[in-house]
Amino acid sequence: MTEIKTVTAAMIIIGDEILSGRTRDANLNHLSLWLNRMGVQLKEVRVIPDDAITIQNTVNELRVQFDYVFTTGGIGPTHDDITAKNIAKAFGVNFVQSPEALELLNKHYGKEGVSDARLRMTMIPEGATLIKNPVSSAPGFQMENVFVMAGIPVVMQSMLLDLEMRIFGGDKMLSKAVHVFEGESYFADILEDVEKTFPNVSLGSYPFFRNKKYGASFVLRSQIERELDLALAMLVLKIKVMGKECFEGEAAL
Amino acid sequence: MTEIKTVTAAMIIIGDEILSGRTRDANLNHLSLWLNRMGVQLKEVRVIPDDAITIQNTVNELRVQFDYVFTTGGIGPTHDDITAKNIAKAFGVNFVQSPEALELLNKHYGKEGVSDARLRMTMIPEGATLIKNPVSSAPGFQMENVFVMAGIPVVMQSMLLDLEMRIFGGDKMLSKAVHVFEGESYFADILEDVEKTFPNVSLGSYPFFRNKKYGASFVLRSQIERELDLALAMLVLKIKVMGKECFEGEAAL
Known part of the structure; x- marks a missing residue:
């Protein structure tokens, strides 16, 4: 009997604009192919609205079912970017400012350029580690087996570069x-x-x-x-x- | 206080080929825009594999949560087309041949052209009603509030024509x-x-x-x-x- 090592993942696409038909998702396909190269099989995808309780429940349901969970969308500077806060709530941890993220934004925008709105993008769940964003500097983050990424395809794709050393795949499909x-x-x-x-x-x-x-x-x-x-x-x-x-x-x- | 009538829907995209990255889904966006014109809001989408238990559980979870559920994929003539059978299981009803579907296929292919494989496409859950397929004749079906459609975009889109009189929307978004x-x-x-x-x-x-x-x-x-x-x-x-x-x-x- 051959032993097969299977590593699985789920993806959560967060955004009213995908469900309303305004925007066509372009991240599912890219993530799926990338995961396959990493030896990870994408087993379920959910598209959900920008709704606090739905985000919390979906993350908590999927993170115990799959080895890895990837989210896209909702980590920008405006009021409708509620992903990060609700990941903290899902894990039951505080929502805190990351000094490292603040430094990255200061470097990118200059100190005067970091408005209150942009400061939103320095807030992460306590205990999370940052995911680098080579395109526009505002980072994503990893909380245990959950990877929280931007929704804009070019930014999301650039964030995957930083994850290559953090994902441990099994036998490739x-x-x-x-x-x-x-x-x-x-x-x-x-x-x-x-x-x-x-x-x-x-x-x-x-x-x-x-x-x-x-x-x-x-x-x-x-x-x-x-x-x-x-x-x-x-x-x-x-x-x-x-x-x-x-x-x-x-x-x- | 203004009264608002909101009607909701979920979509289940069934297919290993979407999760593996082989095929890019093209149905989500089309369905979403169509639903909006009907006064229905798409509230959740799940992409799941061709797996019996996953199909049953997902259908049963979503059909009680939303006014309508739409599935795409897995209703063709080959062994990997397991959607119809598992919708019957989800509803706990028999999986039976539809004389009406048989007649449609006989008309389309001629009696000799309806192989055992094609006969698979005449099987529906007991109590379901057919959804017309103007493109290639093999029908979809409606079982209570669940609409089971083909995965091929042109066929799926043609099936929506038959649903315009069966969907009752609320106040449009x-x-x-x-x-x-x-x-x-x-x-x-x-x-x-x-x-x-x-x-x-x-x-x-x-x-x-x-x-x-x-x-x-x-x-x-x-x-x-x-x-x-x-x-x-x-x-x-x-x-x-x-x-x-x-x-x-x-x-x-």
Whole structure:
């Protein structure tokens, strides 16, 4: 029996503007791909409003269920930026000024430039450590296994650089793809066979319509390379036995 | 005291491919804007894997919390399409063939074209009613306040046409926007003032960086038009009193 080490994460996207349709989230996809490179599997995402109780409950529910939790949004200088305060409440700790964050803002804006509003961005839960923001200096923070980041995609992405040494992944999820140019339903039986034969491999079927032709991508995912390769070989063989053509594409998560 | 009728919804995006980063969800934004036109506010979104227990628990948790629940994904013909079966389990009802769905597929594919795999798409929870699919005929379904739709955006969008007569909205969320070309933090105090003055208006501040300039959009949202207009007028006035310029933009949710 092969031992597999699986490390999991959840993401909380905080912001009325995503739920209202004003803004399209661009962070989920980026975080997911980054986590995969780190050997961490994103298992659940929640999009929630800028609401104190909802933030507290969601953080507390997910931080005990998953190895890591990442939040985006709500850490700016205005009244609607209530994430940091409610993370402190969720953990039941004080909400305090970080001298380190204050120094970063003083350096970035100059002392006169740090208004009361900007001072909001120096407040973190007691015991949290900062996450560097190379783009606009106002930091995110880590509280235990919860990482609190900005919502603006370029800032959020820059914050991940500082997390590479703080995240400890498990066996990476590997993936391979096979593409066919017929409806997925023709292949339903063999897909099921292959997935049943390899309990450590999951197999997704994703139909597409391209150049006026129906087709499907079959994506095999596993943390065990040997089983992934065997499953791929068996799937390709079964498709050929059916007298159908298929194409092995690049790995796609 | 003005009476406001608020109708709420949650969305469940079901699919390993969204969590793995393979596919970017395109349905959240579309559904959100559609719901708003229907007078329904999207209050929570969850992205979950193709996992039986997770689907059942999530559906049961959200269908009692919100007026409507919409799911996307997992209703195709292959082994990984497990949404319909688990909605039946969530409701504790049998999973049965819909003669109406069978007829639709027979018409679309011809009797010989309806393979065992495609027959999967005729199975629905007992008591559910179908949702028409004008694109590829395999229907979605409604079970009480839960609407189960396809994941492919063009199909999902086409299914919404059939729901316009089944959704009963409340007072629509209205919105107006004011844009400034300076950092949002300068305006933090007046934003907070305006929000406090109008308890039925929420005010979001969304910074941007455009043409090498910092700026921010202030978005006012309310279900009461009169209060929205007053709040907008007060915000614009306060910005002018500060000696700053601002631009009223088109309504943006």
